[in-house]
Amino acid sequence: MMHPARQAYVEETEDTDMGGISYADLPTDQDYDMPSTAGGIPTERASAILSQFERKRRAAAMVVPTDDTRVRARLRELGEPITLFGEGPSERRDRLRELLTDMAEQQGGVEIEMEEAEEEGEQQEEFFTEGGNDLLEARKDIARYSLPRAKARVARLKDESTITLRTHVKHRKAVKEKLQGFDLYGSQIAGDRPVSICRFAPDGQTIAAGNWSGGIKLLSVPNLEEKASFKAHTDRVGGLSWFPGATLPSSNVSPSTVNLISGGGEGNLNLWALDQEKPLATLTGHSGRVCRTEFHPSGRYAASASFDSSWRLWDVETATELLLQEGHSREVYTVAFNNDGSLVASGGFDSIGRIWDLRTGRNVMILDGHIREIYGMDWGVDGHRVLSGSGDGWVKCWDLRQMKETGGIGAHKSVVSDLRWYKGVESASFLPSTDGGMDIDGATPAADKAAEAPSPKKSGTFFVSSGFDKSVNIFSADDWSLVKSLSGHSGNVLSTDISDDAKWIASCGHDRTVKLWGIE
Secondary structure (H helix, E strand, O other), X not given: OOOHHHOOOOOXXXXXXXXXXXXXXXXXXXXXXXXXXXXXXXXXXXXHHHHHHHHHHHHHHOOOOOXXXXXXXXXXXXXXXXXXXXXXXXXXXXXXXXXXXXXXXXXXXXXXOOHHHHHHHHOOOOOOOOOOHHHHHHHHHHHXXXXXXXXXXXXXXXXXXXXXXXXXXXXXXXXXXHHOOEEEEEEEEOOOOOEEXXXXXXXXXXEEEEEOOOEEEEEXXXXXXXXXXXXXXXXXXXXXXXOOOOOOOOOOOOXXXXXXXXXXXXXXXXXXXXOOOOOOEEEOOOOOOEEEEEEOOOOOEEEEEEOOOOEXXXXXXXXXXXXXXXXOOOOEEXXXXXXXXXXEEEEEOOOEEEEEEOOOOOEEEEEEOOOOOEEEEEEOOOOOEEEEEEOOOEEEXXXXXXXXXXXXXXXXXXXXXXXXXXXXXXOOOOOOOOOOOOOOOXXXXXXXXXXXXXXXXXXXXXXXXXEOXXXXXXXXXXXXXXXXXXXXXXXXXXXXXXXXXXXXXXXXXXXXXXXXXXXX
């Protein structure tokens, strides 16, 4: 307790009246008027601003297409001008969003769903379409064709697994040294407009080149003289492929039978003989531009990739459609068969590649790794690796056994427009010869084969790619290193190919020329 001497002194005073008022005596004023403005903003204007904010919120939540073509189509359906003066794609999309918001308000807040939103919901579901009896027989025929080839391939790979690492290193080094000798050999104008695709004939003596004018020219190798010309399509030529064994003296394919297939911008595919100016047959069914065509290794079937978001399988003998395969959300640009004929790869503008089993119809692998459109795909000779080239400038290698991406190359500074993996022939091949070529070996007697030790093959050791950086690049297929970059085009390079004997590389592009590259 504190001592009284240490306590503070407080003077005692009497309570005085401060003249205040109690709460009970406060007057109540009920005769008052609220001001017409608050903060300087009229009530009607404040309400309009809040309504505008709410309308913008609903408009932002409105689902509209991102594709300008679909935006124009939707505006046409609504009876509105598809474009206004000075209007770009983003402004046109905003105008469509505003129109849909107005319609939703007029319908009492009913939500208007766009077709694209419905399609996105449907794409999440996997569905199966029942095929006809012709497709069933085709799948059986493909299985009978591919299984023996797969068995022979596995046996060949098993024999090659006994080759020593030292032999492989020596072989790859010799191949790289030979590839570094490629240089420009000749150039030829092949159209009035850009040349979109070029492909070597199986004998390596002819190049087929298609252009944006719809024409196809056959050029001789190595002089690049015009051997034949076809007015193939009414729009640009996209796909071009030679029949397996065509132009080879040892094959039974005559010039009067199917030697070539082409696809055009009008959506048709044409089958060509070498001695006729008109197509043997025209395959119709696509509703969009055909970008690539490929023959099945058996020659009985052909595949086509189109801007109608599908790829299709055709019977070459009957000129009928067997399969319409969906699965891509946008345009399909490229399609490629493996050497066995059992699998087909497809890729397109959705930046996703897909591997399909032709024997069952199932999608066995999804190649998800590119950030831009896929323009080129090709298989390796081992049957389980596939390359994809994209608009992001990358070439990626995918392994079906590991079910993942196993390699990636920044192949070009811009778009990778095409790529071709060197396949050669099925027979084993040896080190590059000294005559300036990488010619293939002929058949060896069975007794000699048994006595000889297995040797490395040149097939599958490298690939070439073309790009919008005006170059054609040669890459090694084991360490993915750049072996040689071929420069000579004055514009974007649209396509490239390798002859089966690896003596020649062809390329074509926006400069309207076909260029031939040879080993010095």
